[in-house]
Amino acid sequence: MLSCDLCNGEAVIYQRHSNRHLCKKHFIRDFEKRIKYAVNKYKMIEKNDKIAIALSGGKDSVVLAFVLSKLYGKRRDIEFIAITIDEGIEGYRPPTVEIAKNIAKNLEIEHHIVSFKENFGLTLDEMVRIGEKKPCSYCGVFRKYLLNKTARELNATKLATGHNLDDETQTIMLNYIHGDIERLARLIPQRVQEDLILRIKPMREVYEKEVVIYGLLNGLPQDMNECPYSYFPVRAAIRDFLYEFENKYPGRKFSIMRGFENLIPCLKELYPQVKLNKCERCGEPTSKNICQACVLLDELKTKLEC
């Protein structure tokens, strides 16, 4: 039995980046410390915030809801609500919607389930059958649209998502590799734009593996099923490369994150924030005249009429 480097109790994890074995108590303490560090660093949670948690019911969002309510749930000046988007993916989404319902109930968080079908008249499965675009192109646009709109209508001040260190560093590297520095600038935390609910990522300083272990140690449900439409070959290659690299040279994901953070002042200068318009059709914020959700819906309606 390997023992904890801090107390000699039984170790549950070897943290490569800190070269320490940690027991359950010290791992949980360390994990939560890094959540608080990220939250404080970017002032993610402030007095009088009403925070909408994007709760898909997948492992990351479940841990996010749990840890936020554990660390900040007792504060009277902060309110949490949860929003689940049901895209309408047969066989995949219904079980996670159930998990989301249960976790919100257990944590006593007001829960709102919003579906593609009710809002756009079509499930994602139907969109995929009718349209020509890749499933994730529809899903990404419509989900972001509904999360933002619902959070705003519920008077939320922030929208918390379950992105972890692995997700963030993959996206940073993906943007470098595509040479898409404008997209890289979109990752700058805490950029305020009218009608866009400020997004916060409290788990940006913890590894995906740690999220899984934290969930297991706290007896949280872990849905490991993958979306049937998931197809990200370049991201998967970057994920595998970073995994190997991190294994050989522990802590490099933190270096990637710190490198990106050092670039933020330059990125802000290169890409100052533009004032958003209101979509001429639906009134939601967009950089164009008509938002991407309305454009995609028009395309789908035209296909339906053919």
Ligand code: SF4
């Ligand atoms: S993988 Fe599935 S859930 Fe994720 S964006 Fe694509 S279609 Fe949506």
Ligand SMILES: [Zn+2]
């Ligand atoms: Zn210990």
Ligand SMILES: [Zn+2]
């Ligand atoms: Zn629109």
